[in-house]
Amino acid sequence: MIEKNKLEDIISLAKRRGFVYPSSEIYGGLAAIYDLGPYGVELSRNIKDYWLKTMVQERENIVGLDSAIFMSPKVWEASGHVENFSDPLVECKKCQARLRADSLLEEIGIFADEKMNLPEIQDIFSENLDKLKCPHCKSSTFSKLKKFNLLVQSNLGNFTGDLEKDPVYLRGETCQGIYVNYKNVLDTSRVQIPFGIAQIGKAFRNEITARQFIFRTREFEQMEMQYFINPNNMVKEYDDLKNLRWKFYLDIGISEKNLRWHKHENLVFYAKEAFDIEYNYPFGFKELEGIHARGDWDLSRHSEFSGKNLEYTDPKSKEKFMPNVIESSAGVGRTFLALLSDAYVFEDLGEGKSRVVLKLDKKMSPIKIAIFPLLKNKVELVKKARDIFNILKSKYMCEFDDSGNIGKRYRRQDEIGTPYCLTVDFDTLEKGEVTIRHRDSMKQEKISEKEILSYFSSVFN
Numbered sequence: 001m002i003e004k005n006k007l008e009d010i011i012s013l014a015k016r017r018g019f020v021y022p023s024s025e026i027y028g029g030l031a032a033i034y035d036l037g038p039y040g041v042e043l044s045r046n047i048k049d050y051w052l053k054t055m056v057q058e059r060e061n062i063v064g065l066d067s068a069i070f071m072s073p074k075v076w077e078a079s080g081h082v083e084n085f086s087d088p089l090v091e092c093k094k095c096q097a098r099l100r101a102d103s104l105l106e107e108i109g110i111f112a113d114e115k116m117n118l119p120e121i122q123d124i125f126s127e128n129l130d131k132l133k134c135p136h137c138k139s140s141t142f143s144k145l146k147k148f149n150l151l152v153q154s155n156l157g158n159f160t161g162d163l164e165k166d167p168v169y170l171r172g173e174t175c176q177g178i179y180v181n182y183k184n185v186l187d188t189s190r191v192q193i194p195f196g197i198a199q200i201g202k203a204f205r206n207e208i209t210a211r212q213f214i215f216r217t218r219e220f221e222q223m224e225m226q227y228f229i230n231p232n233n234m235v236k237e238y239d240d241l242k243n244l245r246w247k248f249y250l251d252i253g254i255s256e257k258n259l260r261w262h263k264h265e266n267l268v269f270y271a272k273e274a275f276d277i278e279y280n281y282p283f284g285f286k287e288l289e290g291i292h293a294r295g296d297w298d299l300s301r302h303s304e305f306s307g308k309n310l311e312y313t314d315p316k317s318k319e320k321f322m323p324n325v326i327e328s329s330a331g332v333g334r335t336f337l338a339l340l341s342d343a344y345v346f347e348d349l350g351e352g353k354s355r356v357v358l359k360l361d362k363k364m365s366p367i368k369i370a371i372f373p374l375l376k377n378k379v380e381l382v383k384k385a386r387d388i389f390n391i392l393k394s395k396y397m398c399e400f401d402d403s404g405n406i407g408k409r410y411r412r413q414d415e416i417g418t419p420y421c422l423t424v425d426f427d428t429l430e431k432g433e434v435t436i437r438h439r440d441s442m443k444q445e446k447i448s449e450k451e452i453l454s455y456f457s458s459v460f461n
């Protein structure tokens with residue numbers, strides 16, 4: 001079921017509360033590109049930090065990398081992206097909208113095989129023309145299908161002006177930076193197969209249709225881990241990776257009922273086997289992460305195109321083989337949207353009162369503790385609240401707020417998912433007690449000022 005209003009509510013909250021802004025909004029925006037506002041940056045950082053913690057810090061045999069966005073054009077030839085990384089484009093003859101032919105077919109329940117070539121998709125498209133409609137103007141008159149490559153070209157270092165001859169691309173997936181550094185990492189760190197290389201970074205795709213807010217954008221961040229294995233161990237390693245990645249989403253607070261596996265029957269050019277973890281977004285179950293068995297496709301191709309031997313020699317058995325790769329490829333933006341969708345709750349409090357609350361897992365909350373003096377114009381309360389804020393801010397992402405009435409301050413923190421509000425009131429001055437208010441239950445409790453640090457250390461561990 002499409003919860004259209006829920007998506008609109010989330011988009012509105014994301015804008016109103018400073019999570020996500022349309023890019024260059026004062027100039028009318030740029031389609032399918034977004035900026036992160038103050039709370040968006042924190043949420044995104046929490047996702048990435050937790051990913052790094054579970055994928056690198058807690059793993060002895062996975063190391064990090066930060067490769068450049070620009071790479072030799074040869075990389076994209078070897079990877080197969082120049083030839084194969086394309087979507088079937090069709091134009092509406094009436095309103096000139098550029099559309100993905102396979103997405104239009106999906107709308108009427110026909111799923112084009114990823115291995116199908118353009119003429120085959122064209123045939124299916126033509127056979128079903130009477131059922132297909134442009135989503136913008138509802139016309140059924142379309143151009144012939146064209147292959148549209150998703151790689152984004154730049155003019156970096158191009159002084160001839162001939163981009164066809166001399167293209168430099170912005171990377172279409174971060175993992176290519178990992179493959180071309182596989183040998184460097186092997187030679188300069190203490191890893192042995194099986195081992196992984198993990199990196200987080202921007203990727204760029206010239207998506208034909210980019211809808212559904214930050215779900216499909218032209219610039220986005222990926223969290224990718226490529227695991228290099230002996231091909232004989234593929235089945236077990238692949239299963240272990242799938243389990244690890246499923247657990248990640250439960251650990252960041254996504255409810256299991258909103259997750260499911262999707263096995264790809266039709267595989268993209270590099271994959272031997274592929275599963276997606278799908279999340280039940282307000283517009284239905286869609287891909288959140290891809291877990292692919294890429295075989296030796298990438299290393300063999302880079303070996304062939306670069307002329308460098310990328311084979312591995314097992315130090316004990318002396319067995320020589322081309323490592324196989326299994327990858328986990330997750331989008332930061334899609335995880336961000338899944339978290340917002342899962343956490344967004346509208347609560348009717350009775351007596352005409354209601355609230356919107358983001359019931360985020362505490363690890364993910366942009367602000368961990370909000371600190372308020374009960375009254376803005378009582379100097380002693382403000383000073384005491386500031387002292388507490390100054391102590392807590394070195395340990396936790398905190399916010400100090402003395403504006404408006406206390407109820408409004410609570411509502412604002414509810415909407416950005418802050419798990420705890422700490423209020424300094426007259427009891428603080430008289431009895432040394434502060435009030436802690438819990439986001440989900442809205443219950444309040446008094447604790448001694450002396451206990452503040454130990455209290456938060458226990459609730460955040």
Ligand code: GAP
Binds near residue numbers: 173174205219224
């Ligand atoms: N290295 C493999 C790879 O890139 P993919 O299925 O094309 O595989 C992996 O992308 C993940 O990257 C997706 O599951 C999604 O989370 C994210 N992603 C891909 N295209 C995206 C886009 N246009 N906007 C936002 N996220 C995207």
